[in-house]
Amino acid sequence: MTTIAIANAAADPVEKLLTFGPKNLWYAVCPSGFVGEKPVSLRRFGRKLALWRDASGQVHALEDHCPHRGGPLSQGVALGDRIACPYHGVEVRCDGTVTKVPGSPGCKLEGSRPALAFHVKEAHGAIFAFNADKNIDEPPAFTLPEELSSPEFSSFLCYSEWKCDWRYAMDNVMDPMHGTFLHKQSHSMAEGDSTAAFRIRDTETGFVFEKTGQRGVNFDWTEWGVTGTAWMRLEIPYPKTGGPGGNFAIVGCVTPINERMSAIFFWRCRKVDGWMRDTWRFLYRNRLEARHWAVLEQDRVMLEAMEPDANQREHLYQHDIGLVRLRRFLKTMATEQAQAAAG
Amino acid sequence: MDTDRYLQPQQARQRPPTIFEDLLGDAIERAFAAGNHTLPELVAHLNREGLPAGNGQPWTEDSFSALMARLGREGDAA
Numbered sequence: 001m002t003t004i005a006i007a008n009a010a011a012d013p014v015e016k017l018l019t020f021g022p023k024n025l026w027y028a029v030c031p032s033g034f035v036g037e038k039p040v041s042l043r044r045f046g047r048k049l050a051l052w053r054d055a056s057g058q059v060h061a062l063e064d065h066c067p068h069r070g071g072p073l074s075q076g077v078a079l080g081d082r083i084a085c086p087y088h089g090v091e092v093r094c095d096g097t098v099t100k101v102p103g104s105p106g107c108k109l110e111g112s113r114p115a116l117a118f119h120v121k122e123a124h125g126a127i128f129a130f131n132a133d134k135n136i137d138e139p140p141a142f143t144l145p146e147e148l149s150s151p152e153f154s155s156f157l158c159y160s161e162w163k164c165d166w167r168y169a170m171d172n173v174m175d176p177m178h179g180t181f182l183h184k185q186s187h188s189m190a191e192g193d194s195t196a197a198f199r200i201r202d203t204e205t206g207f208v209f210e211k212t213g214q215r216g217v218n219f220d221w222t223e224w225g226v227t228g229t230a231w232m233r234l235e236i237p238y239p240k241t242g243g244p245g246g247n248f249a250i251v252g253c254v255t256p257i258n259e260r261m262s263a264i265f266f267w268r269c270r271k272v273d274g275w276m277r278d279t280w281r282f283l284y285r286n287r288l289e290a291r292h293w294a295v296l297e298q299d300r301v302m303l304e305a306m307e308p309d310a311n312q313r314e315h316l317y318q319h320d321i322g323l324v325r326l327r328r329f330l331k332t333m334a335t336e337q338a339q340a341a342a343g
Numbered sequence: 344m345d346t347d348r349y350l351q352p353q354q355a356r357q358r359p360p361t362i363f364e365d366l367l368g369d370a371i372e373r374a375f376a377a378g379n380h381t382l383p384e385l386v387a388h389l390n391r392e393g394l395p396a397g398n399g400q401p402w403t404e405d406s407f408s409a410l411m412a413r414l415g416r417e418g419d420a421a
């Protein structure tokens with residue numbers, strides 16, 4: 001396989017932040033079911049994380065790197081809120097503090113806090129981690145859109161891993177027009193005009209990129225927001241067979257795994273109550289999930305077939321002003337973080 | 344299918360559907376497609392189509408709601 005070097009990610013701090021995701025944000029890292037009492041290792045935002053649950057079910061996350069000599073903590077033994085490295089038995093607490101060095105009791109490593117710890121929250125069927133470069137005591141709160149946070153909605157998480165730069169997955173969501181073409185044969189996106197004019201509308205937390213003159217027909221708008229975590233949302237109408245309850249909504253989060261792999265989180269949401277809610281949940285499990293999956297696979301196959309430098313050689317047009325705005329937003333965030341880090 | 348990463352089409356259900364559930368899913372979609380979007384319309388449609396409820400009796404609003412409450416919440420977090 002031929003790989004083409006893009007801007008030297010290691011040398012350019014802004015490019016590095018864009019490649020592995022801006023810091024100091026909550027990122028979805030995996031579905032809740034991935035983590036049990038036995039530690040697991042997951043690579044996210046360019047780092048390896050060791051995640052485990054204590055007896056109360058609380059999830060903890062440390063960088064999967066023993067501060068002694070870099071042993072894989074995830075292969076060690078979880079001891080409640082601590083984990084013992086399998087290499088030399090060094091015990092590290094979930095806040096990054098080394099609590100015990102069995103081979104050399106009283107050494108200066110004991111009591112210090114050299115391991116990188118990640119704050120963790122579990123919400124909406126997923127585990128979120130706060131991506132900071134140093135240990136912090138209290139991370140800021142995060143919120144997600146009402147489609148997830150309001151009890152008026154019902155939702156299912158769909159998780160997937162795609163072999164592409166995480167920014168390709170974000171661009172894809174910020175590109176509603178692909179629904180009309182790539183997903184034309186899908187169960188929900190066969191309607192509406194195949195040409196459209198778009199506009200951008202600022203919001204308090206980001207912006208909305210939307211078609212002018214068409215709403216509720218196809219994939220007609222996308223919103224980008226940053227509320228302690230970065231998310232996107234959109235709505236797509238169901239056909240009549242979807243029953244009462246109106247459009248279904250998607251809230252999406254993308255987390256970089258490494259330069260060539262992304263963790264994709266799509267919550268499928270609907271504002272339904274009572275028997276309609278139960279019936280939608282039955283139909284989702286019985287058949288809608290498979291149809292939604294088929295649509296998502298069209299996106300994955302398309303993005304994975306694009307060259308790693310595809311976004312360096314583009315001729316954009318009016319439909320692309322949403323993703324141009326998104327890239328600018330991320331670049332500004334990364335530039336500010338790089339400048340702050342440089343002092 | 345690639346096995347080097349997580350690509351799982353079915354994430355929301357805990358078990359394969361039964362034949363009865365598949366037939367019921369078909370019938371509900373046909374009812375919705377015909378514009379029957381209220382509970383009385385939906386139940387009437389199911390009874391016209393002839394798919395009996397699990398107990399062999401005609402559907403009632405209560406029996407349909409109770410079955411959906413069970414199937415729709417199956418596997419949900421408490």
